[in-house]
Amino acid sequence: MSDLFLGTVSQHEAGQPTPTRRSRSRQDGKARRNRQRRNRRRRSILVLIMAIGLVGGAGYVVTSIFSDFFGGLFGGSSENAEVSDYEGPGQGEATVTVASGDTGGAIGEKLVEAGVVATTSAFTKAYAANPLATQIQPGAYKLRLQMRASDAVDALLDSANRVSLKVTVTEGLSATQIYEKIASITTIPVADLQAAAADPGAIGLPAEANGQIEGWLFPATYNVDPGATAVSMLSAMVSKTVEVLNANGIPQDQWETVLIKASLVEREGKSYEDRTKIAQAIENRLGRGMRLEIDAVLAYGLGKSGTALSNADKEIDTPFNSYRNIGLPPWPIASPGEESIQAVLNPTAGPWIFWVTVNLETGETKFAETFDEHKVHVAELRKWEAENSK
Template identity: 50%
Template sequence: MTDLFTASTLPPTGATTAASRSRSGNGRDRKAARRRKLRRQVRTLLVLVITLAAVAGAGWFVFRETDLFGFVSPLESKDFPGPGGEQVQVEIAPGAPGEAMGQALYDAGVVASVGAFVEAYEANPNAQLIQAGTHVMLTEMRAADAVALLAKNEKVELKLTIPEGYTVAQVVDRAVEVTGLDRAAFDAALADPASIGLPAEAGGKAEGWLAPSTYYVVPNDTPASLLSQMVQQTVGSLTQRGVPQDQWQAVLTKASLVEREAKFPQDRPKMARAIENRLERGMTLDIDASTAYGLGKPGTELTYEDNHDANNPYALYVHLGLPPTPIANPGSSALDAVLNPEPGDWVFWVAVNLDTGETKFAETIQQHNKNVEELRAWQAANGG
């Protein structure tokens, strides 16, 4: 057997042929080339990663600092130098967090950014005092000044106070005077009971259902919304007192009579009892205030003929029972008197002093006539 690698075919020990040197050199070059290529690829990848990171960071900055149309974003904490320009009204919603307040102010041109407002809001301990409502602000305010002004709660509010015993006509007069809203719009709302939430028990008439109270009027209020608040407060009062719904109108009617007849709170429970006693005995109520309401004239100007005019459904000297509707809008004390009348057998009452309104109650006609004599004496001493 012949060894393929005989001495004649092997190079001398320690020697390298030109061909072998060439092959060895080429191998080293290829390896070096691969290493250089790898280093270039790594550098390229690093550059790409850094570039992408820079682009992403720039994109986030652009997203934060500009909106889709290229304007400065409200998220940027830019601030106006102040002190402010023209007045504007800003509505702060109930329970609004600082970000929502800032957005409302930014939209109105009050602050330069939501971010600046939120920072100022979080830095001001009085910010938690800010109340919902319409606030008067200035355009281009410093965020810190805007927070401080909001915390003062100098809101745009009109106070509409409706006294106890006002009629619907008087309520509308007062509302038009205070708010400047159109009277025709009030009339239109009253003519549309559904628009003010008037219950079916009212029979389409708002008399007695416009609760006396103080109402805070904001710029977006309308006659219908104001009247609706009054109706809802009355419904709430009746519901809270546990009055069955089928008795709502009767209770309001009785309370309106008490409201207009009794001058002092301590007289109202007695008055309510006297009215109940007369109704139970089938007696006419003989209430001047009802006659006056039906005729649209002051009670002090009534005549005997007025009180006995059968054409007036509110003339309770000739018509048994309650009048067709309440004659005024009663307050809470009149409602409570009707629901909790004072125990007693009174069926008569008369004001014996027309200046002070002092009223005396009687169980019998004899007692009543004596009280009437006292009234006549006062009239004689005071010019009739």
């Protein structure tokens, strides 16, 4: 037995693990592998969370950018998805004007300002949802207050809600001033009015006007119906001028001359009595071959106000410099009213050559036959100006 044991080497002596140690080693390796798997899972979950966060952040940025983009496209703002809207059907009344080229957002802002809808975003949402919304026409609309946004879109699509506007053109305005007046009340842009005026045939401008619309836009109150255009608007005003000229028995070959003289009288005189005297004084000057020396004519040619003229302006060479040129200006300087036209047709007989307004508030005007007498009146004006300069 001892020889047997002496002839063999034990597993312990050979450095081999015993069955117990081998089992323990396997268990330790398994534990390590489990720990590694858990660590890998933790890292994977962490990476996944970070990826989700990055994607979510990118999504938020993209959403913000495109919501701002599409909000700007419709004219609205990037408010949150909760849209505040009235329940409707609304009450009371408001008039809102839709201008040519208005986006859904621009219309919405006007409706909010007028109290028709609750928010711009509510309207732009309803506008985008209605495939006919882009067919809303320029014009003035009578709507209810506190309407549901979708109902407001429907109401703007209903021509029955469009209302006529009134434009009052006062005497003595230039064509440019009249365009601005029309544009401020209607939806007709100034550029459209200028384009229409440049086409005499389209607006019925008589040949006697020589293509110049100045003086031919009669001052009156006009009803502007829904759908009115620059051409229809100016045509009505030119037609009214022709009507008044015919009603006063003026021969057609005298139309332009009468309008030129009447425009001067309109800008120079305040009362009808003064206008008839100014009309006579103009005839007296023309008859003597004198220069008219009317500030309003010079100012028109320079595009200035009559009160902004200087002595240096009198030296500028223009067809409207009545201090250098003899005779009438080439065309009217404003649109005269019927009183001024009648003053030209029926001037008060008298020897006057000069006139000057001595009180700019009341329009009191004094007339003179001699230059010395005129200088006295001018001194009276200068005194008034000095006393009222503050």
